[in-house]
Amino acid sequence: MPAPNSPAAKTERLMNLVMTLLYTRRPMTKARIREVVEQYRMAPSDEAFDRMFERDKEDLRELGIPLVTEELSTVWEDEPAYRINQRDYALPDIAFAPDELAVLGLAARTWSRATFAGPAAQALRKLRASGLEPDPDSLTGIEPRLATSEPAFAPLVDALLARAPVSFDYRRPGASNATTRHVQPWGLTSRSGRWYLTAYDSDREQPRIFRLSRITGPVRRTGRAGAYTPPPEHDPRRMLAADLPAEPAGSARIAVRDGRGGELRRRASAVETAANGWSTLLIPYAALDRFAEELASYGASVRALDPPEMVGATRAVLAAAARAHAGGSP
Numbered sequence: 001m002p003a004p005n006s007p008a009a010k011t012e013r014l015m016n017l018v019m020t021l022l023y024t025r026r027p028m029t030k031a032r033i034r035e036v037v038e039q040y041r042m043a044p045s046d047e048a049f050d051r052m053f054e055r056d057k058e059d060l061r062e063l064g065i066p067l068v069t070e071e072l073s074t075v076w077e078d079e080p081a082y083r084i085n086q087r088d089y090a091l092p093d094i095a096f097a098p099d100e101l102a103v104l105g106l107a108a109r110t111w112s113r114a115t116f117a118g119p120a121a122q123a124l125r126k127l128r129a130s131g132l133e134p135d136p137d138s139l140t141g142i143e144p145r146l147a148t149s150e151p152a153f154a155p156l157v158d159a160l161l162a163r164a165p166v167s168f169d170y171r172r173p174g175a176s177n178a179t180t181r182h183v184q185p186w187g188l189t190s191r192s193g194r195w196y197l198t199a200y201d202s203d204r205e206q207p208r209i210f211r212l213s214r215i216t217g218p219v220r221r222t223g224r225a226g227a228y229t230p231p232p233e234h235d236p237r238r239m240l241a242a243d244l245p246a247e248p249a250g251s252a253r254i255a256v257r258d259g260r261g262g263e264l265r266r267r268a269s270a271v272e273t274a275a276n277g278w279s280t281l282l283i284p285y286a287a288l289d290r291f292a293e294e295l296a297s298y299g300a301s302v303r304a305l306d307p308p309e310m311v312g313a314t315r316a317v318l319a320a321a322a323r324a325h326a327g328g329s330p
Contacts, residue, residue: 013039018065018084027070027081032034056080073281115197150212153188155219156197160185162225165202169217170210178216183208184228194290200228209243251284251289253306260301280305292317 016037021028034040034049043049060067066088072081103169152168159166166185169178183199186207194211201208255278256264265271268281285291292313295302304314 013037013052014056014059018060021067021082021084022086024083027068027083029072029079029081031083064283087282119210123176150195150196150211150215152215152219153195156185159219159221160188163228163230164221164225165223166219167222167226168219169214171214171216181208181210182222183210184230186230186234187239191203191237191238191239191240196236196240198234198239207239224292250288250307250310251282251294252304252310254281254283254295255303255305256281256298257301261298264298264302285310289311296321 016039016195017033020033020036022247028036030053033053034043040053043052052236057067066085068083068085070081070083072079121194156166157165163184165182167182170181171178182202183197184202185197185199187193189198194213197210197212199208199210251269254264258279260278261281263275264281264283265279269280272280274280283291290308290312292304295304295310295314296317304311
């Protein structure tokens with residue numbers, strides 16, 4: 001059995017309380033609940049039980065569990081009793097429209113390479129088990145890709161959701177050694193294939209931006225959950241745009257198969273549609289190598305046309321991928 005004051009013990013106690021009140025045929029008095037739920041029965045005193053039970057009632061209501069209080073008439077007085085209505089507690093049948101199912105499938109595909117790949121796949125399996133099948137072709141032209149190969153991504157997401165401060169070693173551009181930074185994570189956003197953390201730097205007492213690929217070593221929590229609150233007006237993308245203004249290194253002319261490359265089409269400064277099933281797009285890019293990797297990720301659906309260095313870089317990425325799949329050295 002978990003330690004009496006541990007989170008595991010509290011979770012077990014709440015589950016026992018819910019099951020007791022959910023399946024009882026009639027409302028239960030507090031005294032009867034204490035007799036049935038083992039953890040309450042083991043309380044060292046009446047006062048300790050009362051405090052524990054009152055906290056647990058509030059926790060259940062905060063979790064959205066419909067705990068109902070009723071009055072039981074006895075010989076001497078009306079005594080409060082408690083129950084959980086099964087009809088209110090049960091999750092109703094969920095129906096999704098075709099467009100909603102398409103979005104669910106799109107979200108799962110987006111996270112297929114990220115830290116939530118497992119939960120996303122599990123959610124889709126549950127949908128399919130209930131007879132709902134997302135249509136993979138209903139959002140033609142939308143191709144979400146979320147690459148999160150940086151080891152710091154998952155622990156930073158956890159810290160951000162928990163509002164817990166962290167520390168990590170960070171190497172600035174041109175620096176030979178990394179320095180330890182203590183930050184309060186505010187947000188995560190991506191641009192041009194790179195992930196960035198927006199945060200408050202506690203050592204420098206200023207908001208700062210950190211590129212995840214420059215974080216070396218583990219991300220370590222340095223404080224409790226809920227230790228801070230990000231500014232309500234914080235916008236990670238706006239902060240990133242202000243600190244790292246995009247200055248295109250050039251523009252590339254590419255051919256994209258119809259129905260593909262939705263993200264590329266959105267960024268194009270010019271689009272020419274032909275009758276042969278392909279469109280020609282003019283897209284500004286910031287870094288030649290990164291944009292070549294992006295174009296190559298679309299496979300046969302995208303072709304680089306100009307400038308020649310972009311064509312060569314894209315071909316080099318594709319050739320390296322072909323060699324790797326063939327068992328050769330990339």
